[in-house]
Amino acid sequence: MSQQHTSTATPLWWRVGRVLLLLLLLAGGIVGFKAWQILWKPNVAASAFGPAYLYIRTGASYQAVLDSLEKHELLRDPETFRQVAQWRDYPAHVRPGRYLLTPELGNSALVDKLTQGPQDTVAFTLDAFKYKPQLVRQVARQLEADSAQLRRLLNDNGLLLRRYHLDTTTILTMFLPGPYKFEWNTSATQFLDSAAAMHQRFWTPQRRQRADSLGLSPTQVHVLASIVQRETSEPTDKPIIAGVYLNRLKRGMRLQADPTLLWAIGNFGVKRVLNKDKLVDSPYNTYKHKGLPPGPITSANRSSLNAVLKPAAHKYYFFCARPDRSGFSDFAETYADHKRNARKYQHTLDSLKILR
Template identity: 70%
Template sequence: MGFTLLFLLVLLGAAGLYAAWRVLWRPNVVTSPYGPAYLYIRTGGSFQNVLDSLQRHELLEEPATFRWLAERRNYPARVLPGRYRLDFGLGNEALLDRLMRGEQDTVEFVLDAFKYKPQLAQQMGKQLEADSTALRRLLNRQTWLQQQYNVDTTTVLTLFIPGRYRLLWNTSAPQFVDSLAAHHRRFWDAERLRRADSLKLSPAEVHVLASIVQRETAKPEDKPVIAGVYLNRLRRGMRLQADPTLLWAIGNFGVKRVLNKDKLVDSPYNTYKHKGLPPGPITSANRQSLDAVLKPATHDYIFFCARPDGSGYSDFAVTYAEHKRNARRYQRRLDSLSIKR
């Protein structure tokens, strides 16, 4: 009898240990052989939403054991939003620890160059949980922008430098602006501020000029030279006469040939009519374009025109007569391609 009782106790103990192992530590997360899976929990999401997502994407071997342990650890009352990495073989205990501590995995947010506020909001809405409408509203709150970042509804676009950022998926619209503004502050270190001051430009004005340079060329070699052209014009009190600012004013960046009627458009962005820089950027300037303005080429060029060979490079000129010759070559190139607009 004693041996039998002992055997039963051992058997029951082993069964209990197995049950505990199965519920707590047994690998339960199932993921693809190509990498980890991710669980997205929206702000305000419930425990049922979490269960539904786990089951819909078949991420758990035994959903019932996860649910049983989660309820006993009071997870349903402590659901935290975010993007959570689910590694293969993760057990229920470890998974719940991650979810209850809010140990999110960040996302790589890629900000491409944009011209208008809705395009920025659209990019954010596609990659993060935040509502794009909320961001559009923020970007038009003049008082808030002035108090928080010392920008207005036009120059606010200078805060957003294209590039790659690490952000939490459930970043809100205000947090999004604050995060990218922080990157903007880090970009404007003491050396860049000194260079801007030596050019008699504010950081915002550097962004505006860099946005024009960026729209003029994609060639890194030409950017400092073009920046130098526009700076020479500014120093001499000449109008910039930048075609990309006209295209922004008429709302059509697909135009290949600027016509005289375009130069009559009534807009502060029409640099054929108005001296100086336009009131805001015509695209979000990247780091390369910004540094091209901050480190411009030194020369006497006042004019430039796209080369007729379609290479994307520009021909530069000191005199108007030389520029007219360059421009005629380019116009003949457009004529040969039957490009009228």
């Protein structure tokens, strides 16, 4: 009997189809890998100097952004970023700000961040300052706010009166030293408005009522607190010194505050006030003029303001730095006692040969 054999050979069409499928999968894999590289592969250059930030100024062009990215070497592959930016129409949606660039960001995520995401805010501490230029320099170091515009605003008496109810002298009472947080592209006007809002929040109804009970306006509290702050950095002495000055004001005595003389002569490095300093022709000379000076001699911090709002109750009218130069003061009810304390302090300065 003959045996019939069945052929098991794979049809040609199947073999060709399988090859084509493999080629298509390979091509798709290559395309997908290239897409991953262009869109999602991390493309921010690692920095050995801490976080990397991209600063985009107000009104900056797309080309300016590219120039900044390349100048500071923030990208591993600038060309792929340009491709994605064009695909996503980023050139028409450039937004100013300060943006934190972390190493895991790919081009797609980076474009999203620059067009939609919130910018990274700037947190800084505003240090106490005595003069407007010191304030302007601090702000200009941290924010995009134009320093020339900020100077103009701080000296525009009409605008300050209309907008903040303060003049070119008392405007310095509006700024509280301490922590601030802003978007980097904050303008000069926005900075002033934010400072005014913080000042408003500080002056709660309770604090305003307390100031009123002392016979002071909020601005006068700031001015007196600025003197207290220049007199001492010791928290326990601040309410006592505030009480001394309030006692003198109530009695109609001149404040005779040395720090106001130093502000008038423009030299806070003086260790020894001389009689000739007391002759300076200035409304800040509280040896000549009764009452508070027209403005603050430094930006008062919260502890100094609270010391004025909650002064120590006592009968002191005088105080003098202790001869041990500890930063604390000796207080006196009578001028005779004060003279004795002052002589001890002057003797210390003499022994240290401190003439000025």
